[in-house]
Amino acid sequence: MPPALAMLLGNLINGAILGSVYGMMTMGLSLIFGVLKIVNVGHGAFIMVGAYIAFWMFTLLRLSPLVSIPIAIAVGMALGFVFFYIVIRRLVGAPELTTLLATFAIGILLEEIAKFLWGPDYRGFNWEVGKLFLGVTTIPLSKIYALMASIAIAVLLYIWFRKARSGTAIRAVMEDREGAQVCGVNVEAIYALSFAIGLGLTVLGGTLLTLFVPVGIHPYMGGIYTLKAFVIAVLGGLVSPWGAFYAGFIFGLIENGSYTLFSLIPGLEPFSMTQFLAFFLLLVILLVRPTGLLGVKP
Amino acid sequence: MHRYVPLIPVYLLYGALFVIGSQVSGMWQPMALLAFYAALGQAFNIFMGMTGYVDFGYVAFLALGSYGMALAISSFAESLGAGVIVAGLLLALGMATVLALAVGAIALRLRGAYFAIATIGVNEGVRYLIEGARLWGGSEGIIISRPLREAFGPEGANLLSTFWADTLVYLIAMLAAFITVQYLHSKIGYALMALREDEDAAKVMGVHTTKYKIIAFITSAALGGLLGATGWVLKLTYVFPADVFAVHYTVEAIVIVLLGGAGTLLGPLAGGMIYAALKYWLSISFPGLQLLLLAPIILFIVVAFPQGLIGVLKAKAKGTFWERVIV
Numbered sequence: 001m002p003p004a005l006a007m008l009l010g011n012l013i014n015g016a017i018l019g020s021v022y023g024m025m026t027m028g029l030s031l032i033f034g035v036l037k038i039v040n041v042g043h044g045a046f047i048m049v050g051a052y053i054a055f056w057m058f059t060l061l062r063l064s065p066l067v068s069i070p071i072a073i074a075v076g077m078a079l080g081f082v083f084f085y086i087v088i089r090r091l092v093g094a095p096e097l098t099t100l101l102a103t104f105a106i107g108i109l110l111e112e113i114a115k116f117l118w119g120p121d122y123r124g125f126n127w128e129v130g131k132l133f134l135g136v137t138t139i140p141l142s143k144i145y146a147l148m149a150s151i152a153i154a155v156l157l158y159i160w161f162r163k164a165r166s167g168t169a170i171r172a173v174m175e176d177r178e179g180a181q182v183c184g185v186n187v188e189a190i191y192a193l194s195f196a197i198g199l200g201l202t203v204l205g206g207t208l209l210t211l212f213v214p215v216g217i218h219p220y221m222g223g224i225y226t227l228k229a230f231v232i233a234v235l236g237g238l239v240s241p242w243g244a245f246y247a248g249f250i251f252g253l254i255e256n257g258s259y260t261l262f263s264l265i266p267g268l269e270p271f272s273m274t275q276f277l278a279f280f281l282l283l284v285i286l287l288v289r290p291t292g293l294l295g296v297k298p
Numbered sequence: 299m300h301r302y303v304p305l306i307p308v309y310l311l312y313g314a315l316f317v318i319g320s321q322v323s324g325m326w327q328p329m330a331l332l333a334f335y336a337a338l339g340q341a342f343n344i345f346m347g348m349t350g351y352v353d354f355g356y357v358a359f360l361a362l363g364s365y366g367m368a369l370a371i372s373s374f375a376e377s378l379g380a381g382v383i384v385a386g387l388l389l390a391l392g393m394a395t396v397l398a399l400a401v402g403a404i405a406l407r408l409r410g411a412y413f414a415i416a417t418i419g420v421n422e423g424v425r426y427l428i429e430g431a432r433l434w435g436g437s438e439g440i441i442i443s444r445p446l447r448e449a450f451g452p453e454g455a456n457l458l459s460t461f462w463a464d465t466l467v468y469l470i471a472m473l474a475a476f477i478t479v480q481y482l483h484s485k486i487g488y489a490l491m492a493l494r495e496d497e498d499a500a501k502v503m504g505v506h507t508t509k510y511k512i513i514a515f516i517t518s519a520a521l522g523g524l525l526g527a528t529g530w531v532l533k534l535t536y537v538f539p540a541d542v543f544a545v546h547y548t549v550e551a552i553v554i555v556l557l558g559g560a561g562t563l564l565g566p567l568a569g570g571m572i573y574a575a576l577k578y579w580l581s582i583s584f585p586g587l588q589l590l591l592l593a594p595i596i597l598f599i600v601v602a603f604p605q606g607l608i609g610v611l612k613a614k615a616k617g618t619f620w621e622r623v624i625v
Contacts, residue, residue, distance in 0.1 A: 039411045041354075090601050096352045096410050097556060098600045104549050105596040112590035223545070227422055230415050238412070262430075269437070272430030279423030286408060286416050 015256025023248020025205020042107025044222020050206020237292025394523025
């Protein structure tokens with residue numbers, strides 16, 4: 001096999017694995033937009049919170065990031081309920097101007113608290129659990145665990161959405177707010193729950209992300225993930241958590257595959273070109289297929 | 299002449315800032331900061347305030363304006379002499395307008411959150427294209443202090459970045475205020491107001507919404523380009539993509555417009571001055587903590603006064619003498 005092809009294959013495998021985490025953390029963004037019609041511009045800050053949870057659990061208590069999963073969900077949901085009842089509750093249905101600004105301000109608040117508490121340094125940790133040899137590439141088992149955790153969470157969420165009473169209520173509110181209200185659904189409670197679960201997923205995404213960015217944990221790490229999440233959410237149709245999950249895989253493949261191709265062209269900065277491609281894709285999808293690549297309904 | 303009455307307090311305020319800045323020692327920079335944020339608010343308000351569309355990628359226009367000025371100076375400073383500033387302003391205007399036309403044609407078909415996300419995409423896309431394809435110096439940007447020194451001499455270059463750059467910002471702010479008044483009292487303003495309240499209804503009533511949205515979008519973008527060319531490049535004498543495309547400036551513009559009152563004339567001016575003064579005071583009194591303190595303030599304003607300071611005053615002034623002045 002020619003080395004370029006082997007590199008492409010290896011990168012694609014890595015891209016699909018990272019894509020599962022991308023997908024999972026974008027599910028939160030899509031769930032919040034689908035139910036509350038609010039774009040969480042502070043998305044990245046919650047990913048940062050998740051990354052710090054994994055970091056402190058690992059360095060202080062020697063707990064593996066997999067053990068941090070329930071803690072991350074709990075912290076994310078707690079933050080979700082707090083911000084919902086203090087700020088967001090008053091902004092549901094308000095013009096974009098106010099909701100975008102409010103969620104951005106929440107993001108700044110979290111980033112600055114993180115900087116105040118833990119300083120601006122870059123931190124990281126390395127969870128060594130062995131490697132998987134695949135011929136074209138070698139994958140740390142920690143990443144495989146992240147992939148399995150992402151899929152497991154997505155499946156659990158799917159079952160909860162289909163079977164549980166509160167899950168079906170969320171779907172009902174997504175589809176028709178007034179209709180759900182008439183049927184006796186407590187819409188405000190559903191808003192609070194969706195916001196909390198959305199942020200729980202986002203924070204959890206940050207925790208799993210630490211297995212891919214060994215030294216990239218710092219207060220302002222979230223910005224780029226907010227932007228990536230926008231692209232993924234749009235690929236998935238913006239209102240559908242499941243669309244977002246699939247789109248995460250697609251985005252991971254595109255990102256890592258195009259990196260290999262761009263690095264073959266001289267005179268280009270491959271990393272920046274992959275970002276350019278992502279935003280170009282965002283615009284094309286918004287114009288041509290605003291329901292998302294897969295056209296998934298919520 | 300009725301319609302120009304509200305411009306009197308606006309121009310008096312800018313005049314006051316300019317006089318305080320030039321007469322009281324040490325006040326030029328703080329006053330210029332106030333004027334810059336007021337100008338940013340006024341330029342942004344022409345589109346966002348009047349239409350209700352949130353352009354989250356607005357800073358891209360300031361960025362392209364910055365590149366326009368920097369490119370003009372780095373390539374023509376020797377041949378054009380002082381005229382290069384005019385060439386730079388024209389190039390800034392042109393580049394911002396071209397981007398606005400392209401974005402307007404694409405993104406203005408979208409509404410609400412979709413529009414906001416598309417414009418963020420444009421902002422980041424342009425930035426990464428410049429860095430990725432190594433356009434205009436790529437991520438290293440353009441530094442114009444040397445060509446400026448060569449064309450204007452060390453003292454001239456110094457005067458340009460410490461005095462003329464800020465003075466041009468004042469002039470752009472006044473121009474933006476004038477255009478705002480013109481638009482508010484013309485067909486454009488009425489059309490925009492109608493589409494802000496209910497775009498579908500406006501369309502059904504025969505308002506050519508797309509046309510007026512594009513007019514407002516391009517006006518706002520062109521003014522943004524001029525601000526980037528003067529308030530950023532001429533003042534700082536460099537342009538780096540990571541700085542000029544920072545989402546953070548768009549958010550500041552949104553805060554200013556919301557704080558003062560969206561769609562009003564005095565709102566962005568009041569909002570810009572309050573915001574700049576607050577930011578300046580916080581950064582001096584609590585260095586390093588200004589953002590930590592600013593975030594809860596923004597949240598409070600968003601929740602408690604979504605119609606902004608001038609919005610509140612306007613409602614109070616209804617039916618009194620002040621109705622004519624507070625617009």
